[in-house]
Amino acid sequence: MILNYIWIALILIAVIVGIVQCFLSGETAVLTDILNSTFSSSKTGFEISLGLTGVLSLWMGIMKIGEKAGAVNTLGRAINPFFSRIFPDIPKGHPVFGTMLMNVAANMLGLDNAATPMGLKAMNELQELNNDKQRASNSMIMFVVLGASGLTLIPTTIMAYRAQLGAANPADVFLPILIATYASTLAGLICVCIAQKIKLKDPVVLGSLFALTALVALIVWGAAMLDPDKLSAVSAAVAAAMLLGVICWFIIQAMAHKINVYDAFIDGAKDGFKTAIGIIPYLIAILVAVGMFRASGAMGLLENGIARLFDFCGINPDLAGAVPTAVMKPLSGSGARGLMLEAMTTHGPDSLVARLCCILQGSTDTTFYVLAVYFGCVNIKNTRHAVACCLLADLAGIITAFAIAPLFFGN
Numbered sequence: 001m002i003l004n005y006i007w008i009a010l011i012l013i014a015v016i017v018g019i020v021q022c023f024l025s026g027e028t029a030v031l032t033d034i035l036n037s038t039f040s041s042s043k044t045g046f047e048i049s050l051g052l053t054g055v056l057s058l059w060m061g062i063m064k065i066g067e068k069a070g071a072v073n074t075l076g077r078a079i080n081p082f083f084s085r086i087f088p089d090i091p092k093g094h095p096v097f098g099t100m101l102m103n104v105a106a107n108m109l110g111l112d113n114a115a116t117p118m119g120l121k122a123m124n125e126l127q128e129l130n131n132d133k134q135r136a137s138n139s140m141i142m143f144v145v146l147g148a149s150g151l152t153l154i155p156t157t158i159m160a161y162r163a164q165l166g167a168a169n170p171a172d173v174f175l176p177i178l179i180a181t182y183a184s185t186l187a188g189l190i191c192v193c194i195a196q197k198i199k200l201k202d203p204v205v206l207g208s209l210f211a212l213t214a215l216v217a218l219i220v221w222g223a224a225m226l227d228p229d230k231l232s233a234v235s236a237a238v239a240a241a242m243l244l245g246v247i248c249w250f251i252i253q254a255m256a257h258k259i260n261v262y263d264a265f266i267d268g269a270k271d272g273f274k275t276a277i278g279i280i281p282y283l284i285a286i287l288v289a290v291g292m293f294r295a296s297g298a299m300g301l302l303e304n305g306i307a308r309l310f311d312f313c314g315i316n317p318d319l320a321g322a323v324p325t326a327v328m329k330p331l332s333g334s335g336a337r338g339l340m341l342e343a344m345t346t347h348g349p350d351s352l353v354a355r356l357c358c359i360l361q362g363s364t365d366t367t368f369y370v371l372a373v374y375f376g377c378v379n380i381k382n383t384r385h386a387v388a389c390c391l392l393a394d395l396a397g398i399i400t401a402f403a404i405a406p407l408f409f410g411n
């Protein structure tokens with residue numbers, strides 16, 4: 001329901017702002033720009049879905065091998081103590097636990113192409129357990145919020161962009177991103193637990209969160225000890241090795257159980273193709289609304305207003321240059337990436353504002369993209385408190401990014 005109101009608001013505000021600009025400044029071209037944005041955004045949405053088709057077919061095929069081999073169930077049993085607490089509606093030992101773990105692990109390694117198909121498969125499995133097929137279940141909301149918060153241990157793509165643009169040390173944003181993304185994920189988890197009355201004081205939940213915090217701290221310590229020039233390459237190699245290891249494990253496990261690996265892959269790939277086709281309308285809907293909002297100039301007005309508020313509050317004016325990225329990130333991943341690259345190009349990759357934009361880019365996933373794709377693939381109409389919890393997680397990540405950037409890179 002909230003997503004419905006946001007979608008309507010983005011479109012109506014875009015049209016109103018465009019009309020006002022026509023009357024006040026005589027910029028009649030703005031209405032044409034808004035209209036053209038609907039066509040370009042629709043094309044972009046279709047192209048993204050088309051690009052996802054191959055990736056979805058590949059990874060859902062791999063997941064089908066792991067599922068038939070029993071490997072996914074093994075993963076599910078490993079995380080069952082913790083997940084059974086934060087997903088109390090899911091039967092213990094259900095295969096979806098393993099699928100969700102694969103999605104979370106891929107996100108943590110910065111492997112978006114692998115994470116999305118696993119996430120969509122998990123949503124379809126959660127929908128099978130959902131009694132009301134039009135309304136998001138508690139488990140769906142928890143899973144989507146954790147996905148949208150975007151816990152990333154290895155921001156490979158961001159470090160690659162920094163290297164391409166000539167940063168002195170492309171990996172110097174590694175630790176700040178890790179801190180910001182962890183703050184976002186922790187905030188999202190707590191928000192959903194409060195909304196769904198899940199006991200945070202449960203010993204297993206507290207112990208798991210302590211272990212995760214210790215893992216993040218260990219990675220921070222290890223990254224600080226590692227030669228900065230090698231950090232990016234090592235991170236990418238570790239991510240690739242872990243994922244390739246999982247693929248080999250699935251295949252070997254399937255062979256041990258005398259399963260036809262090829263046929264299992266084909267069955268999963270067919271499901272991936274169907275899923276990719278199903279998300280097209282939902283993805284186009286959200287991209288068109290965001291595109292209109294930006295083309296009308298409403299996004300610019302919002303960004304300028306926040307920047308002026310920063311100046312009024314006496315916050316470092318250099319940080320204000322990162323506000324557009326912070327505002328854009330929940331709405332459009334490609335838009336936020338473009339603003340990040342623009343900041344690095346304009347101010348230099350090693351400037352405070354450019355580094356802050358990189359931290360913001362890595363702190364969370366693209367909320368409305370995740371909501372549209374994940375809920376769209378199972379035709380959920382009522383997302384309940386998912387949007388609010390996702391945005392609160394985004395806010396936590398953004399605030400943390402603005403707070404720690406000056407500590408790491410301030411002069």
